[in-house]
Each structure stands twice: as C-alpha cells, then as structure tokens.
Amino acid sequence: MAHVAMPVDKIEPSYLEVTTNTHKGLLGWILSVDHKRIGLLYLYTMLAFFFVAVGFGFMIRLELISPGKTFIDAQTYNQFFTLHGIIMIFLFIIPGLPAVFGNFFLPIMIGAKDVIFPRVNLLSWYLFITGGLVAVAGWLLPGGSADTGWMFYVPYSVRTTTNVLPALTAAFLLGFSSILTGINFITTIHRMRAPGMSWFRLPLFIWSLYATAWVQVLATPIIGITLALVIIERTLGVGIFDPVLGGDPVLYQHLFWIYSHPAVYIMILPAMGIVSEIIPVFARRTIFGYKFIAFSSIAIAFFGSLVWAHHMFTAGMSDTAMFVFSFITFIVSIPSAIKVFNWVSTLYKGSIQADPPLLYVLSFIFQFSIGGFTGLMLGALSVNIHLQDTSFVVAHFHYVMFGGTGFGIFAAMHYWFPKMFGRMYNMKVATWAWAIVTFGYNLLYFPMFIMGYLGMPRRYYDYLPEFQPYHFASTIGSWILILGLIIMFTNLFVGMRRGAKTPKNPWGGETLEWTTQTPPIVENFHEVPTVTTGPYDYSEYEVAKKEGT
Ligand code: HEM
Ligand SMILES: [Cu+2]
Numbered sequence: 001m002a003h004v005a006m007p008v009d010k011i012e013p014s015y016l017e018v019t020t021n022t023h024k025g026l027l028g029w030i031l032s033v034d035h036k037r038i039g040l041l042y043l044y045t046m047l048a049f050f051f052v053a054v055g056f057g058f059m060i061r062l063e064l065i066s067p068g069k070t071f072i073d074a075q076t077y078n079q080f081f082t083l084h085g086i087i088m089i090f091l092f093i094i095p096g097l098p099a100v101f102g103n104f105f106l107p108i109m110i111g112a113k114d115v116i117f118p119r120v121n122l123l124s125w126y127l128f129i130t131g132g133l134v135a136v137a138g139w140l141l142p143g144g145s146a147d148t149g150w151m152f153y154v155p156y157s158v159r160t161t162t163n164v165l166p167a168l169t170a171a172f173l174l175g176f177s178s179i180l181t182g183i184n185f186i187t188t189i190h191r192m193r194a195p196g197m198s199w200f201r202l203p204l205f206i207w208s209l210y211a212t213a214w215v216q217v218l219a220t221p222i223i224g225i226t227l228a229l230v231i232i233e234r235t236l237g238v239g240i241f242d243p244v245l246g247g248d249p250v251l252y253q254h255l256f257w258i259y260s261h262p263a264v265y266i267m268i269l270p271a272m273g274i275v276s277e278i279i280p281v282f283a284r285r286t287i288f289g290y291k292f293i294a295f296s297s298i299a300i301a302f303f304g305s306l307v308w309a310h311h312m313f314t315a316g317m318s319d320t321a322m323f324v325f326s327f328i329t330f331i332v333s334i335p336s337a338i339k340v341f342n343w344v345s346t347l348y349k350g351s352i353q354a355d356p357p358l359l360y361v362l363s364f365i366f367q368f369s370i371g372g373f374t375g376l377m378l379g380a381l382s383v384n385i386h387l388q389d390t391s392f393v394v395a396h397f398h399y400v401m402f403g404g405t406g407f408g409i410f411a412a413m414h415y416w417f418p419k420m421f422g423r424m425y426n427m428k429v430a431t432w433a434w435a436i437v438t439f440g441y442n443l444l445y446f447p448m449f450i451m452g453y454l455g456m457p458r459r460y461y462d463y464l465p466e467f468q469p470y471h472f473a474s475t476i477g478s479w480i481l482i483l484g485l486i487i488m489f490t491n492l493f494v495g496m497r498r499g500a501k502t503p504k505n506p507w508g509g510e511t512l513e514w515t516t517q518t519p520p521i522v523e524n525f526h527e528v529p530t531v532t533t534g535p536y537d538y539s540e541y542e543v544a545k546k547e548g549t
Contacts, residue, residue, distance in 0.1 A: 008413060011517060012517065012526075013421075014035060014422065014517065014518075014519035014520060014521060015034055015036045015519060015520055015521065015522050016141070016421075016422075016441075016519055017387035018522060019032040019034050019037055019522060020032050020033050020118075020522065021033075021252075029041060029220070031122075033114075033118035033119055033121065033122050034113050034114065034118075034523075035057060035076045035103050035104065035106075035107050035115050035118065035121060036104050036420075036520065036523055037101075038103050038121050038122055038125055039099070039100050039101065039102075039103035039104030039105075040100075040104070040420070041097040041126070042095055042100045042103060042125060042127050042128065043100045045125075045128065045129055045132065046091060046092055046095055046096060046099070046100060046115050046183055047248075047489075049087050049091040049092060049132055050087075050088075050091075050092045052083050052136070053083070053087035053088045053092060054482060056080045056081070056083055056084035056087070056222070056486065057084050057088075057478065058478060058479075058482055059071075059072065059080055060080050061444070061474065061475040061478040062475060063077055063080075063461070063477060064463075064471045064474070065471060065472060065475040066468060066472075067269070067462055067463055067464070067467075067468060067469075068462060069462075072164060072197075073461075074461040074462075075144075075147060077461040077463070078147035078149075078459070079139075079144055079145045079147045080148065081149070081352060081459060082145065082146050082147055082148055082149055082150060082167070083135070083136070084144070084151065084168075085143050085150030086135055086150045086167055086171065086355070087132075087135060087136075087185055088148055088402075089263075089267075089401075090131070090135070090171055090174045090402075091128075091131075091132050091135065091174065092404065092406075093267045093401050093405050094174070094178060094266055094267060095128060095174075095177070095178070095181075096267075096270075096271050096405060096406075096408075096409040097217070097270035097271055097273075097274060097408060097409060097412060098178075098181055098182075098185070098209055098212055098213070098266070098406065098410075098488070099125075099177075099178075099181055099429060100409075101205075101270075101409075101412045101546070102181070102185060102209045102270065102415060103121065103181075103273070104416070104420065105204075105205070105416065105513055106185060106188065106189070106209055107188065107192065107355045107513055107524065108207060108513040108516060108520065108524050109202075109203050109205065109206055109511055109512050110188070110189065110192060110193045110194060110197055110202065110512070111193065111194025111195075111197055111512055111528060111529045111531060112188065112192035112193070112194065112458070112524070113523045113524050113525065114524075115184045115185070115188045115192070116184065116187045116188045116191055116192055116327070117183070117184050118464055120180050120183070120184055120348070121180075121184055122218050123180060124176075124177045124178075124181050124184070125177070125179040126176035127173050127174070127175060127176050127180070128177040129173075130173055130262070130274035131169075131170045131173035131174035131177060132170070132173070132174070134166050134169055134170040134173065135166065135167055135170035135171075136173075137166050138162075138163035138165075138166035138167055139163075139213075140162075141163045141166070141453070143161055143162050143163050144162050144163065145162060145163060145167070146160070146162050146163060146164040146167040147160060147162045148160055148164055148167075149459060149526075150163075151162065151256060151260070151533055152167070152168060152171075152227065152256070153248075153249070153252070153253070153256075154230060154231060154233075154241035154242060154247070154249045154252045155241065155242040155243065155244065155249055157230055157234075158233050158234050158241065158242045159242070159310075163276050163480060164234070165231060165234065165235075165500070168230055168231050168234075169231070170318060171223070171308065171521070172224055172227050172228060172231075173226055175220045175221075175223055175224045175227075176220075176224065178216045178220050178265050178266070179215065179220045179221065179224075180214035180217030180438065181213070182212070182214070182215075182217040182220070183213075183217055185209055185210070185212075185213040186210065186214065186217065187214045188347060189202075189206060189209075189210050190227065192319055192529055194512075194529050194530065194531055195365060195528065195529075195530050195531065196342075196530050196532055197462070197531040198293070198531075200290070200291065200534065201533070201534045201535065202294075202535075203273055203277060203511045203512075203535045203536075204273055204276035204287070204290070204293055204294060204297075204535070205270070205273035205276065205277045205344070206273070207273065207293075207294040207297050207298075208269045208270050208272055208273025208274075208276070208297045208472050209269075209270055211265075211266070211269050211297040211300065211301040212234060212260070212269045212270055212299075212301070214264050214301060214303050215262045215263075215265055215269075215304070215305070216266055218267075219237060219258070219259045219262040219263065219305065220259060220263075221256050221383060222255060222259045223255075223256065223259035223260065225255075225261075226252065226255040226256055226259070229241070229255075232437060233245070233247065238358075243363075250312070250315055250316065253311070253312050253315055254308070254309065254312070257294070257308035257309065257311045257312065258305075258308045258528060260304045260308070260311075260422070261304065261305075261307055261310070261311065262301070262304050262306070262309040263500040264397075264401070265300055265301055267404075267405045268400060268401075268405055268408075269300060269301065269370075270405075270408070271296055271364065271404055271407075271408025271409070272297065272336075272339055272363075272408075273297070273363050273366070273407040274408050274411055274412045275339075275343060275364055275408065275411070276293055276417070276502050277415070277511070278357045278358060278361050278411055278415050278537035279343050279346050279347060279361060280346060280353065281357075281415075281507050281508060281510070281536075282353045282355060282357065282358035282361075282507070282537075283346055283347050283350025283353075283358075284350060284351040284353070284355075284508070284538050284541045284542070284545075285346050285347075285349075285350040285351075285352065285540070285541075285542060286536050286537055286538050286539055287342070287346050287535075287536045287540050288342045288343075288345040288346045288347075289338070289341075289342040289345070290379065290536075291483045291533065291538065293338070293339055293342050294336050294338070295435050296335035296338045296339055296539055297335075299333065299334075299335040300335045303328060303331050303332045304332055305336070306328050307325055307329045307332055308324060308325075308326050309321065309322075309325040310329045310379055310384070311380070311503045313325075313326075313381060313384045313385060313388060314384075314385060314388045314389070315442030322381055322472065323381070324382050326379055326380065329376075329379035330373075330376065333375070333376055336372055337372075340365060340368075340369060340372075342417050343365060344365070351541075351545060355414075355427065356414040356425075356427065356431060356434055357411050357412075357414045357507070358411075359431065359434045360407050360408075360411035360434060362505065363403070363407050363434070363437075363438045363441075364403070364404060364408055364411065367399050367403025367404060367407065367441070367442070368399070368400060368403060370403070371396060371397075371399030371401075371403055371404055372400070374392070374395070374396040374449065375396060375400065377521070378392075378393065378396060384433055384487075384525075386486055387452060387453065389457060389458055389459075390452035390453070390455065390457055390458060391448040391449075391451055391454055391456045391457070391458050392449050392452025393452065394448050394452070394458045395445045395446065395448035395449045395452060396449075397531055398445045399445060400490065402441070402445075403441060403445070410434075410488070413492065414430060414492075416513075417492065417495065417496075418502040418506045418507075418518065418520060419504075419513055419514070419516075419519065419520070421495060421496050421499070421519060422501060422502060422518045422519040423444065423495055423497075423498075423499035423500065423501060423502060424495060424499045424500050424501075424502045424506065425491050425492050425494070425495030425496075425499055425539040426491055426494070426495065426499075429487065430488065430490040430491055430492075432487065433484050433485075433487040433488035433491060434484075434488070435484075436480060436481075436484030436487065437484035437485060438484075439480060439484075440477050440479070440480030440481030440482070440483065440484050441477070441481050442470040442477070443474070443476065443477030443480060443481075444474050444475075444477030444478045444480075444481050445474070445477070447471070447473045447477070448470070448471035448473045448474060450470055451467045451470040451471070454466075454467070454468070463474060469540050480546055501540035502518060503518065504516065504517060504518040510535055510536050510537055510538065511535045511536070512529060512531075515529065
C-alpha cells in the first residue's frame with residue numbers, strides 16, 4: 001500500500017459538511033464542483049430514475065401475468081417498455097458506475113484531490129438531469145410518451161404520432177454528459193496520478209474506467225449524430241432513413257448499433273472493474289493475473305467496437321458480412337472469459353469473507369456467465385435467426401446488463417458505503433436482501449429464456465396460452481425481486497442516517513481510498529500520497545496463512 005502522511009487523530013470536517021463554495025443546503029450541493037458531491041448528486045438522481053423504471057418494469061410484468069388485457073391497453077404497454085428501456089439504459093446502467101462511483105473514487109484511488117476539469121464535471125451532471133427530465137416530459141404532452149422501443153428504429157420513429165422528439169433529445173443530451181465524463185476521466189488518469197502511481201500500480205477499477213472512457217468519447221458522438229438525423233428527418237421531412245422519402249432504414253440500424261453495442265461495454269467494463277476491486281479484499285489474496293485483467297479491458301473495448309451488426313442478422317446482410325460479424329463476436333468473449341477465470345482463480349483457496357459486497361459479486365459472476373454464454377448462442381448465425389426478437393433476447397440482455405452491471409452497482413454501493421457516509425448498514429438485513437434479490441431476479445428472467453426458445457416474441461402485449469406458466473413465474477419473480485430491492489434500499493437509507501460509525505478501513509482494503517479520513521475531506525488527502533507498491537498486495541497475509549500464524 002502507499003505511504004500516506006496522515007496527521008494522527010486530526011479529524012477535519014468531511015465533504016458532507018463543507019464544500020468548494022460557501023452556500024449552505026441545496027445550493028451547496030448543486031453548485032459544488034467537488035467530485036465527491038457530484039458523485040452523490042448522480043447517485044441520488046440516478047436512483048430516482050431507476051425506481052421510476054422499475055415501476056414500469058413492474059407494470060409490464062403485471063400486464064403479462066395472463067393472456068389478454070390485464071389492466072393496460074397495447075399502446076400503453078408499448079409506451080411503458082419504451083420508457084423503461086430508455087431510462088434503464090441511459091439514466092441507470094450507463095451512468096451507474098462511471099458517473100457515480102468513478103466520480104467519487106477515481107481521483108482518490110489515483111491519489112488526486114479532484115478530476116482535472118471540475119466545472120465540466122458539474123456541467124455533465126446538469127446535462128444528465130436535464131436529459132432525464134426531458135425523457136419523462138414526453139409523458140406529459142398530448143400524444144403521450146414514445147412507443148418506439150428504446151432503439152428508436154425507423155421508419156416507425158419518423159412516423160409515430162407519439163412524442164418521440166423529447167425522448168430523442170433526451171438521449172442526445174445524455175450522450176453529451178457521457179462524453180464529457182469520458183474526457184474528464186481520460187485526462188485525469190493521464191495527468192493527475194500521485195507520485196509513484198505508475199500504470200501497473202493503478203487499481204483495476206481505474207483501468208476499466210479508462211477503457212470505458214475511450215468508448216464513451218469515440219462511440220457516443222455517433223449515436224448523437226444519428227438521433228439528430230432522425231430529429232431532422234421528422235421535423236424537416238428530409239429523406240435520410242425513411243424509404244418513402246428515399247432513405248435507408250438499414251443504414252439507421254448500422255449507425256445505431258455502431259454505438260449501442262460498444263455502449264454495452266460502457267455498461268459492463270466498470271462493473272468488471274468493481275468485481276476486480278472487491279474479490280482480492282474479501283478473499284485476502286493478491287489478484288491473479290493483474291496485467292491480463294488490465295489489458296483484457298482494453299481488448300474488450302477494441303474488439304467490442306467491431307461486432308455491432310450481430311444485432312442485424314435478420315436485416316438482410318450478405319452471408320460474408322454475417323460470417324465476419326459472428327466470428328468477431330466469438331473473439332470478444334475471450335477477454336471476458338480471461339477476467340472470469342482470473343476472478344475465480346483469486347477466490348480459489350482464499351480466506352473468504354462472505355460479506356454483502358462479495359455476495360453481490362458472486363451473483364454477478366453467476367449471472368454474467370449466463371448472459372455471456374447466451375450471447376455466444378445469439379452470435380451463432382443459425383441460432384440467432386431462430387431467437388432474434390424473442391424474449392430469449394430480453395432475458396439475455398437483462399442477464400448481462402442487470403444481472404451484470406446492475407449487481408455490480410449494488411456491490412459497489414455496499415463496498416464503498418462506509419467510506420462515502422462514515423456509517424455502516426445492517427449486515428444481516430443486507431445479506432437477506434441479497435438472497436431475496438438474487439432469487440427474485442433469476443425467477444423473473446430465466447423463464448424468459450425458455451419461452452423465447454419456444455417462440456415467445458418480445459414486445460408483444462398478448463400471447464398464446466401455452467406461454468402462461470412461464471409468464472406467471474416471471475411476474476412472481478418480479479414481485480420478489482422488487483421486495484428485495486425495497487429491503488436493500490431501506491437498509492442502506494437507515495444505515496446512512498443512523499448506522500454505526502465506521503473506521504476508515506472496515507474491510508481491510510489495500511487501495512488508496514481506504515487510507516483517507518472517513519468520510520473523506522474535501523481535498524481527499526492532507527498531503528499528496530507517495531505510492532510505493534501495486535494494489536491488492538496481500539502477500540503478507542498469504543504467507544502468514546501458509547505458516548498458520
Ligand atoms: C424490476 C426490474 C425489471 C423488470 C421487472 C423488467 C422487465 C422487463 C420486461 C418484461 C421487458 C420486456 C418487454 C417486452 O419486450 O415486451 C423489459 C424490457 C427491457 N428492459 Fe427491463 N426489467 C427490469 C429491469 C431492467 C434493468 C435494470 C434494465 C437495465 C438495463 C432493463 C432494461 C430493459 C430494456 C432495455 C428493455 C427493452 C425495452 C424495449 O424493448 O424497447 N430492465 N424489461
Ligand atoms: Cu451486441
């Protein structure tokens with residue numbers, strides 16, 4: 001661990017009490033350029049949007065509990081899953097780890113007092129909150145919210161009478177927020193590292209954020225331009241994508257997925273980073289294959305940018321093109337598998353501390369593996385033709401995005417909670433919540449694999465009676481999952497207000513954030529730390545264990 005000068009017993013007011021301006025109350029928060037406060041602003045607003053989107057998920061599932069109409073009509077059903085998908089992707093999963101935990105912990109983990117562009121950082125949150133409000137505003141306008149699905153496929157998104165413009169504008173603004181965060185992180189990692197913090201001493205969460213930031217900066221402008229073109233076509237009637245206007249709808253799909261597939265790595269890479277952070281701490285073992293894990297993040301970002309058309313195997317591409325995209329899709333699974341292999345190798349023979357952060361990581365590994373394997377199935381041309389646009393695909397992306405990144409966010413919340421708030425949540429309740437969430441989650445999505453394989457289409461409001469047992473189980477699963485989420489968030493909220501005070505390093509972590517005061521001071525460190533070793537060095541612990549002392 002790093003050498004960090006820390007005046008003994010000098011506790012200063014934390015970032016929760018003072019900040020970078022003199023304002024008190026709300027203004028002290030929304031005008032603060034302190035990366036920790038900006039991280040919390042993202043956390044609270046992101047969770048508010050998450051709860052709204054979970055509400056839509058709950059209602060979608062409730063409608064599907066039995067064939068025919070349950071409580072909403074088909075048009076409302078289309079609007080619910082569209083807003084559910086838009087919010088979950090652009091306002092929860094994409095900002096979840098980079099904008100919340102990256103903002104809070106990246107500067108501390110590299111030994112810096114803030115990101116390099118603090119005002120740009122605050123601007124990225126303003127864009128985030130504006131984009132979020134615009135996304136839901138469509139609901140309040142005549143015609144109601146968009147019913148296109150979160151992919152805004154043309155020509156329907158050019159022709160639909162619902163309010164697709166606010167949703168398109170929201171995604172455009174949120175893309176900018178993501179780009180600014182990426183620029184901030186790349187420049188900060190290059191320029192703000194503490195003395196001795198060389199690249200191979202960087203925590204793996206930082207490597208994953210670095211790879212993610214390059215995808216944010218290089219891929220996001222493409223979706224921005226594409227959505228702007230749909231807005232132009234819709235408002236000015238210029239033919240770009242709509243065949244009636246001489247446009248090409250398949251071109252839209254290429255442009256959309258050239259961003260949206262790499263976007264899944266903006267979602268999963270930081271979650272993989274948090275898993276690499278937590279496993280060594282709760283296994284008390286030095287991570288297995290540090291450099292392989294670090295470089296596999298870069299490899300995933302690179303190869304992940306070359307597979308976008310595997311979403312279009314039923315869109316009429318040439319066999320050669322389909323063969324190439326299918327082949328590269330298999331290649332991308334290799335660096336992901338390297339990570340899973342190294343995580344499991346680190347756990348093997350470790351001194352396992354089964355606390356909530358590790359429990360969510362174990363669920364991550366189980367669910368992400370199912371998501372990964374079914375991704376390989378969908379990458380195989382013959383299987384894809386059969387499963388495209390079925391609920392098998394819906395199960396697949398929920399296993400990678402929710403079962404992966406979502407559970408990664410839950411793991412990060414439970415891991416860094418004591419450092420962020422200086423208090424601890426109830427461990428027993430947290431463990432029960434984890435069990436209920438994990439069980440409900442798998443009961444909700446696993447039946448979707450089976451019925452999708454049997455031919456249940458996605459985005460259908462009604463279905464044949466033979467699918468009902470699966471839908472019934474899946475809906476019950478959603479209730480159990482949501483019950484677990486309510487227990488989890490209530491426990492964290494109570495912990496934040498009344499939890500027991502924690503020491504600065506309750507888990508025995510070996511990275512810089514565990515050396516700071518708890519909660520940290522505004523400048524993070526009393527003086528710039530000097531880094532002398534790599535992260536996760538548990539060699540002493542392992543030797544002692546071997547000697548049985
Ligand atoms: C309580 C939690 C959730 C429930 C009950 C739920 C349920 C569902 C269901 C049933 C659908 C399929 C609708 C259909 O095709 O007819 C769906 C679609 C979707 N869900 Fe979730 N989901 C939840 C959480 C999430 C999370 C955390 C994400 C994060 C990425 C997510 C992202 C999506 C997306 C992108 C779609 C596709 C929407 C579209 O077709 O345009 N969901 N969800
Ligand atoms: Cu893809």
